[in-house]
Amino acid sequence: MKKVLFVDDDQGIINGLKRIMRSLRNEWDMHFVLDGQSALALLEKDRFDVIVSDMRMPGINGAELLSRVREKYPHMVRIILSGYSDQDLLLKAVRPAHQFLSKPCDAETLKKTVLRITEIQNILNSTELKEIVSNIDSLPSLPSLYQEITQALQKEDVAVKEIGEIIQKDIGMSAQILKLVNSSFFGFFKNISNPVQATSLLGIDTVKTLVLSIGIFSSLKYDQELLLSYDTLWNHSTLTATFAKHIAGLISKDQLFIEDAFIAGFLHDIGILILASKLPDRYEKILNKVSEDKRNIWEVEKELLGTNHAEIGAYLLGLWRFSNQVVEAVIRHHNPEIFGDEPNSLVTVLHLADSFAHHLDPAVQNLSISKLDAQYLKNINIYEEAQGWFSECKRLIEKAPPGNM
Numbered sequence: 001m002k003k004v005l006f007v008d009d010d011q012g013i014i015n016g017l018k019r020i021m022r023s024l025r026n027e028w029d030m031h032f033v034l035d036g037q038s039a040l041a042l043l044e045k046d047r048f049d050v051i052v053s054d055m056r057m058p059g060i061n062g063a064e065l066l067s068r069v070r071e072k073y074p075h076m077v078r079i080i081l082s083g084y085s086d087q088d089l090l091l092k093a094v095r096p097a098h099q100f101l102s103k104p105c106d107a108e109t110l111k112k113t114v115l116r117i118t119e120i121q122n123i124l125n126s127t128e129l130k131e132i133v134s135n136i137d138s139l140p141s142l143p144s145l146y147q148e149i150t151q152a153l154q155k156e157d158v159a160v161k162e163i164g165e166i167i168q169k170d171i172g173m174s175a176q177i178l179k180l181v182n183s184s185f186f187g188f189f190k191n192i193s194n195p196v197q198a199t200s201l202l203g204i205d206t207v208k209t210l211v212l213s214i215g216i217f218s219s220l221k222y223d224q225e226l227l228l229s230y231d232t233l234w235n236h237s238t239l240t241a242t243f244a245k246h247i248a249g250l251i252s253k254d255q256l257f258i259e260d261a262f263i264a265g266f267l268h269d270i271g272i273l274i275l276a277s278k279l280p281d282r283y284e285k286i287l288n289k290v291s292e293d294k295r296n297i298w299e300v301e302k303e304l305l306g307t308n309h310a311e312i313g314a315y316l317l318g319l320w321r322f323s324n325q326v327v328e329a330v331i332r333h334h335n336p337e338i339f340g341d342e343p344n345s346l347v348t349v350l351h352l353a354d355s356f357a358h359h360l361d362p363a364v365q366n367l368s369i370s371k372l373d374a375q376y377l378k379n380i381n382i383y384e385e386a387q388g389w390f391s392e393c394k395r396l397i398e399k400a401p402p403g404n405m
Contacts, residue, residue, distance in 0.1 A: 002118045003029045003047065007039045007065065008054040008081070020107035028118070036060025043073055050117055052101075052110075055082035055089055063093035070096045074135035075127060077117045077319060081105060091206075094214055095137035098319045100183035120318035123331065126306050132278050133316050139172030139270070140220035140277050142234060149173070149217065153208050163207055164199030171237055175267055176216050177202070179320035191323050193259035220277065232363045233272060239361055241265035243393045244353035250389060251344050261349050264329040268350055270316065271309030271330075275301075296371070298334050310334055337376045351376075352386055356393045 006017050014032050021030055031048075033039050036059055039051070051069055055062035066078045080093050083103040090100065101113060124130050141149075149166045152158050167173040174195040181198035182191060192198045199207055210216045220230060244265030248258045275283045286304055290297045298308035314331035329346040336351040355372040377383040 001027065001029050002049045002121070003031070004050045004052065004114060004118075005039060005042065005048045006030065006032045006052050007034075007036065007057070007062075008032075009034050009057040010054070013054070017110075020110065024111065024115075028114075036062075036065040039065060040068060043069065048073070048076060049121060050077045050079065050114060052079045052081055052114065055080055055093065061089065063089065063096065066093060066096035070135060070137070074131040077121065077134065079113065079117070081110075091209060091214055094180065094210060094216055098134070099321050116324075117319070120315060120327075123311050123315045123318065124307055129305070129307060129312060130315075133274060133312060134319065136274065136278075136316060138216050138218050139175055139273060140218050141170045141172045142230060143219045145170045145173070146217060146219040149211065153211055158204065160200050160204045160207070161196065163204065164196035167199055168195040169238075171234065171267060171270060171273060173217055174263065175270060175317070175320065177207075178263065178322065180210070180216075182321055191256065191260075193256065193263040193323075193326070195263075229363070230273075230276075233269060233276075235363065236357055236361060237266050237269055239397070240268060240350075240353045240357040242396065243356050244349050246393060246396060247349050247352055247389050248346075250392075251349070257346070260323065260326055260329075260346055261353075264326045264333075264346055264350050265353050267313065267317065267326070268330050268333050268354060269309060269313065271311070271313030272297075274312055274316065275305075275309060296334070308334075336373055337379075348380070348382070352389060353393075356390055359390075360394060360397050 006014070006021075008014050008017070011034065014034065018030075018032055021028075024030070031042060033042060036053075036057055039053070040060075042048075051066070053062040053065050057065075060068075062080050062082065066080065069076055069078055077099075078097050079099045079101060080090065080097045081101045081103060082090055082093075093100070099113065099117075101110065121130070124133070145166060149163065149170075152163060152166060167177050177195055177198050178192060181201055192201065202210075241262045242265070245258055245262040248261035252258065275286075282304070286297070286300050289295070289300050289304070293300070298310060301308040310331050310333060314327045317330060318327045325346045329350040332347045333350040333354050336347050351373065359372075372386075374383060377386050
């Protein structure tokens with residue numbers, strides 16, 4: 001049974017939370033306290049899975065509380081429940097909080113949010129990796145892109161579109177900015193998958209504060225001798241995103257589906273970035289074994305870690321409230337047959353795009369093997385169509401080399 005802790009200094013709100021969550025009392029072990037100090041005292045006595053905290057509280061506010069929870073109990077999922085008047089204070093919670101909900105929050109939204117979080121927690125079995133992923137407050141960016149955005153934001157007349165286009169080129173920046181814009185606190189009631197649009201919606205002043213004062217982005221520090229080339233990872237992600245967007249546009253006119261395909265392609269290997277940056281020595285051994293044995297990277301990861309980069313990436317994106325479709329595509333992009341038999345799904349599009357990118361980009365062929373599941377494509381009756389899509393993607397890469405996609 002999942003253990004969930006609710007914290008709010010208003011007794012009326014606590015009573016309301018107890019009332020609206022009553023239907024789940026047989027599924028979750030729920031506790032309710034009136035201040036941050038009581039929450040920390042309770043956490044010292046028992047292990048909890050999720051904390052939902054108000055922001056503006058006397059003594060320890062929500063941002064401070066979640067920062068302490070992240071430090072002492074990194075496995076926990078951390079959610080802020082706050083009012084619009086708290087926006088300045090809320091920005092301080094951007095790093096320690098996984099998700100943000102705005103007050104007043106209706107019962108169904110709160111239930112769905114916490115329920116989805118508890119389901120996401122089932123993706124990973126490893127306590128160690130859960131703690132690593134849950135403790136992530138920013139993902140490292142390529143040094144060149146990090147320098148580019150910090151310099152651009154220091155210009156007085158920088159355009160928000162220019163900033164959005166820099167963010168769109170980076171895996172970590174894109175994930176972080178989409179996490180924020182899709183939180184209900186900012187009041188955008190449709191899923192946003194376009195980093196440029198997300199940056200525009202947040203506004204240049206908010207982005208400047210987040211980047212220059214809060215420090216939501218960070219520069220990647222890595223050993224140039226590592227088997228994994230981060231430039232190769234970024235290029236592969238960009239190529240996969242380009243192919244996914246193109247394939248999605250061939251099978252659907254739904255703009256949201258096409259944008260979801262692009263961002264799923266761009267973030268599909270975010271689990272590799274997490275493992276390589278957080279566990280560099282262990283991941284180097286995995287990459288060496290992949291190279292020596294000529295095996296699939298996700299199979300070696302599963303053997304040595306008990307999970308793989310697809311599951312780790314999906315876990316983080318789920319914590320950060322990315323759509324179910326994107327999370328499902330990321331977790332299944334190597335094994336689409338587990339998903340089902342829907343030919344026009346995001347899972348299928350991402351599997352094709354990733355496989356095409358591995359086949360057409362020589363830089364990644366020595367790093368990993370990503371085989372197209374031909375039998376799956378035949379089962380869902382798109383094998384011949386997929387051959388045509390491959391030819392189109394090949395023409396795209398012939399027009400623009402991988403590094404310039």
